[in-house]
Amino acid sequence: MKEMTHEQFQLAIQALAKQIKEHKFVGIYGIPRGGMVVAVYLSHCTGIPVTQFLTP
Template identity: 55%
Template structure:
């Protein structure tokens, strides 16, 4: 049995990708940003600083001018369920996109080719997926 392929995503890559997202988002005039727990929280905080907009912590504060972010849309089930729970259409961004998601974000920066190990995770913590 082959060992799973790991891709280490660095803080440098994260900073560069956040800059790309901020440039894409700048003229869209978002009022706030929401990070889907857990993986989207760090991305949301970083982008809130770059875009100078607040992070919202409650789904009831999400509106049409909210940017919704997550670290990865793999199969797309989390994003699909989340978007289905909202009362409005929002724009979405992820750092990574899996091969065949049921829903795609409006913007993604990288295609997933193995197990992604983000710099804020350990191998053990990156396997936990019971947040939603």
């Protein structure tokens, strides 16, 4: 596990959000037990809604 400050976390989320915006995703899925925090941050940065289910 890598420790990071809140500022480092936000910078990492912004970098990932920039990459995600280049694709046509319709939802962001947060892996249970820890992934929802990242999913919500990415959703806010990209405007892509968080989804509760994975679909093919």
